[in-house]
Amino acid sequence: xxxxxxxxxxxxxxxxxxxxxxxxxxxxxxxxxxxxxxxxxxxxxxxxxxxxxxxxxxxxxxxxxxxxxxxxxxxxxxxxxxxxxxxxxxxxxxxxxxxxxxxxxxxxxxxxxxxxxxxxxxxxxxxxxxxxxxxxxxxxxxxxxxxxxxxxxxxxxxxxxxxxxxxxxxxxxxxxxxxxxxxxxxxxxxxxxxxxxxxxxxxxxxxxxxxxxxxxxxxxxxxxxxxxxxxxxxxxxxxxxxxxxxxxxxxxxxxxxxxxxxxxxxxxxxxxxxxxxxxxxxxxxxxxxxxxxxxxxxxxxxxxxxxxxxxxxxxxxxxxxxxxxxxxxxxxxxxxxxxxxxxxxxxxxxxxxxxxxxxxxxxxxxxxxxxxxxxxxxxxxxxxxxxxxxxxxxxxxxxxxxxxxxxxxxxxxxxxxxxxxxxxxxxxxxxxxxxxxxxxxxxxxxxxxxxxx
Amino acid sequence: xxxxxxxxxxxxxxxxxxxxxxxxxxxxxxxxxxxxxxxxxxxxxxxxxxxxxxxxxxxxxxxxxxxxxxxxxxxxxxxxxxxxxxxxxxxxxxxxxxxxxxxxxxxxxxxxxxxxxxxxxxxxxxxxxxxxxxxxxxxxxxxxxxxxxxxxxxxxxxxxxxxxxxxxxxxxxxxxxxxxxxxxxxxxxxxxxxxxxxxxxxxxxxxxxxxxxxxxxxxxxxx
Ligand code: HEM
Ligand code: HEM
Ligand SMILES: [Fe+2]
Numbered sequence: 001x002x003x004x005x006x007x008x009x010x011x012x013x014x015x016x017x018x019x020x021x022x023x024x025x026x027x028x029x030x031x032x033x034x035x036x037x038x039x040x041x042x043x044x045x046x047x048x049x050x051x052x053x054x055x056x057x058x059x060x061x062x063x064x065x066x067x068x069x070x071x072x073x074x075x076x077x078x079x080x081x082x083x084x085x086x087x088x089x090x091x092x093x094x095x096x097x098x099x100x101x102x103x104x105x106x107x108x109x110x111x112x113x114x115x116x117x118x119x120x121x122x123x124x125x126x127x128x129x130x131x132x133x134x135x136x137x138x139x140x141x142x143x144x145x146x147x148x149x150x151x152x153x154x155x156x157x158x159x160x161x162x163x164x165x166x167x168x169x170x171x172x173x174x175x176x177x178x179x180x181x182x183x184x185x186x187x188x189x190x191x192x193x194x195x196x197x198x199x200x201x202x203x204x205x206x207x208x209x210x211x212x213x214x215x216x217x218x219x220x221x222x223x224x225x226x227x228x229x230x231x232x233x234x235x236x237x238x239x240x241x242x243x244x245x246x247x248x249x250x251x252x253x254x255x256x257x258x259x260x261x262x263x264x265x266x267x268x269x270x271x272x273x274x275x276x277x278x279x280x281x282x283x284x285x286x287x288x289x290x291x292x293x294x295x296x297x298x299x300x301x302x303x304x305x306x307x308x309x310x311x312x313x314x315x316x317x318x319x320x321x322x323x324x325x326x327x328x329x330x331x332x333x334x335x336x337x338x339x340x341x342x343x344x345x346x347x348x349x350x351x352x353x354x355x356x357x358x359x360x361x362x363x364x365x366x367x368x369x370x371x372x373x374x375x376x377x378x379x380x381x382x383x384x385x386x387x388x389x390x391x392x393x394x395x396x397x398x399x400x401x402x403x404x405x406x407x408x409x410x411x412x413x414x415x416x417x418x419x420x421x422x423x424x425x426x427x428x429x430x431x432x433x434x435x436x437x438x439x440x441x442x443x444x445x446x447x448x449x450x451x452x453x
Numbered sequence: 454x455x456x457x458x459x460x461x462x463x464x465x466x467x468x469x470x471x472x473x474x475x476x477x478x479x480x481x482x483x484x485x486x487x488x489x490x491x492x493x494x495x496x497x498x499x500x501x502x503x504x505x506x507x508x509x510x511x512x513x514x515x516x517x518x519x520x521x522x523x524x525x526x527x528x529x530x531x532x533x534x535x536x537x538x539x540x541x542x543x544x545x546x547x548x549x550x551x552x553x554x555x556x557x558x559x560x561x562x563x564x565x566x567x568x569x570x571x572x573x574x575x576x577x578x579x580x581x582x583x584x585x586x587x588x589x590x591x592x593x594x595x596x597x598x599x600x601x602x603x604x605x606x607x608x609x610x611x612x613x614x615x616x617x618x619x620x621x622x623x624x625x626x627x628x629x630x631x632x633x634x635x636x637x638x639x640x641x642x643x644x645x646x647x648x649x650x651x652x653x654x655x656x657x658x659x660x661x662x663x664x665x666x667x668x669x670x671x672x673x674x675x676x
Contacts, residue, residue, distance in 0.1 A: 034521070037552035044521050044552075045510025106507070110556050113505050125504030127518055162456070186497040188573055189485055192515055193478075232456045239463035246470040247477075255581035256515040259484050263579065265477065329583055333516030333524055408585030410619045411523035412552075 003072040005079035010364055011089050012065025013357050017441045019058035019096075020350075024437050026050045028430045034415070034423040046107030049123070049130050050100065055345065056128060057096055062353030063210055064146055067167060069360045070217055071150050074164045080152035088145045095138040099131050118184065126191070128199055129181040136182050143175045162231035163217050166238055170209030177201045189257035196252040203344070204245040204273065204315075211311065211352050212238045215280060218304045218359045223291040233283050240276035248273050251323050255332060263325040270323045274316030284308040297362060299375035303355035306379065310347025318343050318390070330405045335419075336397030343390045346382075354379075357444055365448035374443040381436025388429040396422035488577040499569025502562045511553070514573060516581065522553065527582065529574040531610040532621070534567040539653045540621070541566065547653045548621065599671025602664055606657065614675065622654060629675040638669035 026047050033044045040047065072079050079085060102122035106113040113122045119133040131139065150168055154160065181198040185191050216230040250266025284305045295301050318340040322331045331337070362370050396419045403409040403418060454462075503509070509518040514525045528537065542563050544551035558566070603609065609618035612625045632638060637648065642665050645652035657665070 037554075043511075043554050045507045045519065048510055048519055048521070049507065110506050113507075115501070115505075120505060123507055125507040125509060127509050130507070130510075162460070186492050186500060187485065187489070188500055188503075188514065188569075189489060189576060190482070191500075192517060193481070195517075228456060232454065232459050235456065235459035235463045236454075239459070239466055242463070242467040243470055246467065246474050249474065252517075253481075255578045256517070257485065257488055257576040257578055258481050259488070260579055261477075262481075329581060332581065333513040333518075333520065335520055338520055404585075405582070406585055406587045408588030409617065410613070412620045413613065413616075 002076075003078050005082045005085070006069050006072050006360075007364060008079070008082060008085045008089070009065040009069040009360060011086075012061045012068065013361065013444060015089075015093060016058040016061040016065065016353065017357075017437075017444045019054045019061065021437055021441055023051055023054035023058065024430070024434050026054065028427060028434065031423065031427040031430050035420070035427075042104065042107040046103055049103055052128055053099070053103075053130060059345075059349045059353060061092070062356065063171070063207075066214060066353065066356040066360070067146075067150060067171065069356075069364070070167060070214070071153050071164065074161045074217075075154050075157045075159050077153065077157045080149050080156060084145060084149050088142050088149070091138070091145075092142045095135055095142065099135045102132065102135075103130070126181070126195060129195070133182065136178070140175065140178060143171075143178075147171060147175060162227070162234060163213050163220075166209055166234060167213035167217075170206045170213060170238075173206035173209065174202060177206055192256045193253070193258065196249060200249045200252055201246070203348070204248060205242060207349060208241045208245065208276075209238050211307075211348060212241065212276075212280065214352060214356055215284065215304065215308060218300070218355060219284065219287045221359060222295055222297055222301045222304065223287055225287045225291065230283075230287070233279070237276045237279050237283070240279065241273075244269050244272040244275065248323075251325075251328065254325050254328055267324050271320055273323075274312065274320050277312040277316040281308045281312050296368065297359065297372075299372040299379075300355065300359040300362075302376070303351060303358050303379060306383070307347065307351035307355050310343070310351055310383075312347070314340070314343030314345070314347035314390075318394075331397065331401050334397045334400045334405070335393050335422075336401060339390050339393040339397055342386065342393065346386050350382075354440065358447075361444065362448050367448035370448045374439055374447075378436050378440035378443060381439060382433055383436075385429045385432035385436060389426055389433065392422050392425045392429065396426075490572055490575045492572065493568065495565050495568035496572040499565035499567070499572075502558070502566050503569055506556050506558070515576075515578065524582065525570055525573065526576075526578065527574045529567070529571045531607060531619075533655045534571060536611075536621070536653055536655050537570070538563045538567050546651070597667075597671060599667040599669070599674075602660075602668050603671060606660070606668075608668075611654070625672070625675055627675060629673040633673055635666070635669045635673060638672045639665045642668065 029040050030044060030047045030051055032039045033047065037044060042050075068079065068085060106122040113120050113125075115121070117133075122132055123130050124132055129136075147168070150171070154164060154168070177198055180194040183194075185194070212234050216227075216234040219225050220227055220230055246269075247265055248270035250262040250264075251270040253262035253266055288301065288305065322328050322336055322340065358375055362368065399418050399422070400414050403414045404411055409418075503514075508514075508525070511519050511522040512525050513520065516524060516526065540547050541553075541556075542558055542560070543555055544553040545555065603614075608625075611619045611621035612623065613620060614625050616626075632641075641648040641654075642657040642660070644656055644658065645654040646656075657668075660668075
């Protein structure tokens, strides 16, 4: 670490891994509720809301932490304002805690979720963006302060690097794409239309830009690859991400009441979406192969390459199989979607942030050598468990598609009968995943501390 | 390609794609009203109730949401709103093992929800959800008149026979042993509530006497 202010990243990382732990704990509860709906004081909907909100928030915290590390290094100067970064961190933690308390209150007593000023007080009742309007505003303010801090840092030295440009471009796009989720419309069709702008243009647009920039950053830092080469491929990758991903949004407009031409737009553009993800895999392998000499942070490199591979498999392959309207007509809204959602988020973003942690924490704590074995253990526990969860749920999705959609059996009959074993196995593999997360949390909190002392 | 060329291709190509998206969005917004019925005050209120109770945290609608509970898009097509309203106000009174909790909906809220779900049921969704193409296999060729009526009036939306059908009402595979009396069935179909207290089954009073008789005959063969 060259700049003291980079240390703020550690705050974000700590909060991120703790929320990751919460996410996975409630994930296991959700899985058990498929067998015993009354298993917990909170109903499934509240548990699921906590699960997916914790996911999104900890990934965002991880991205912010990573960015606070990257920007000073790229700009070769201290962060514009450390107190502002600290304020922004604690404000975010406070807002998130308040929202969680609100969800729990609403889970216990749904009547508490009343209308104020035309919006719902505790839970907006829209998947992923359940946070109420007042919290949306706090989130936007927090992100704007964060962006301000980053841009002011860049302006201090005016070293406009490619990585910095794409990273901050992606983050700005991310902030903008939160806005379409922030107004009420009385049409459920329009509601879903704008909701997908947020969800799709995040994970298949702005977040992929951030991923591509961080990938280039990590490859450069780990392998010393020339920035010029990395930057060129990064531009090509993010270009293709947006050329396919922006209009690929159409793959969510097949069946929600929107005109039929979306079947063509969505089908054509979204089936091309795996191409840039494959390029990223090739990029990671090529730079690794071309590197001479030893890489000291092997686990960091391992995670970086794994991120590239699982981004392609989870988002690219598990996405493309159900993206054509001819297939999606039958699989839409089944467990096939859940399987894809898990592997895509895991490969594209969980592994990205975990890789960033392993690449940057050693230098943040000022060590060159550290015990890498826990990192590998965490990776393998999580990855093997996730692969099995995904296989299990893909199986459940295929059974559901066949029996319910093609054969006309009742939804409940399929869920409670034919798919029961899949739910049981998901819960068991979920515990394996939890083991991996526990190892990760301990390692992230302690890594390099002993060596430094 | 030089770095600068790659960068400009990325920026201007993306801007172009985004402009196309905005054009398509404007066009879509203009066409939506013709593809759905008018949004009345009840529908709007119903949508707010849908959000208030976070129904999407368990259900999908238009196929999007959570996969813990059945899709709501066309739910009023197969089941009458009278039944559905009773169900959502107190699921476990109708199905003791229901995985849907009692949410504490008021009568008014439930009515508005029904207006909302009736609205989504009438939206033109490009044919989704598709009719199950393998389902025709379930009608065997030797089906008698009563069995044909059973499927025509979609009793199967709520009842299973031999593992096929819905689960809102009891499994009828052996109902002939439980209720061997034809008259019981006819009375029950005409007015379920007078035979079974608080029954949530819709009345089939609008069927002809002949049709009711044929269905009842079919019922008592299910031993
Ligand atoms: C980059 C990371 C990606 C992530 C994190 C991701 C995540 C998700 C999630 C969570 C959903 C479910 C949304 C819901 O709750 O309704 C979803 C749906 C979907 N995704 Fe992805 N996705 C990614 C990339 C892709 C790609 C590249 C494709 C196609 C090539 C794709 C195709 C689809 C399709 C077709 C659906 C709709 C499923 C349905 O009809 O139910 N995804 N994605
Ligand atoms: C212990 C491991 C986990 C278990 C047991 C678990 C369980 C669940 C369950 C039961 C659901 C509800 C699915 C439904 O509505 O049918 C769910 C949703 C979801 N989980 Fe997990 N989860 C786990 C870990 C994760 C991880 C690590 C991620 C991120 C990579 C993740 C991301 C998601 C997402 C994005 C959804 C929404 C799915 C969708 O709409 O398609 N989960 N999870
Ligand atoms: Fe998408």
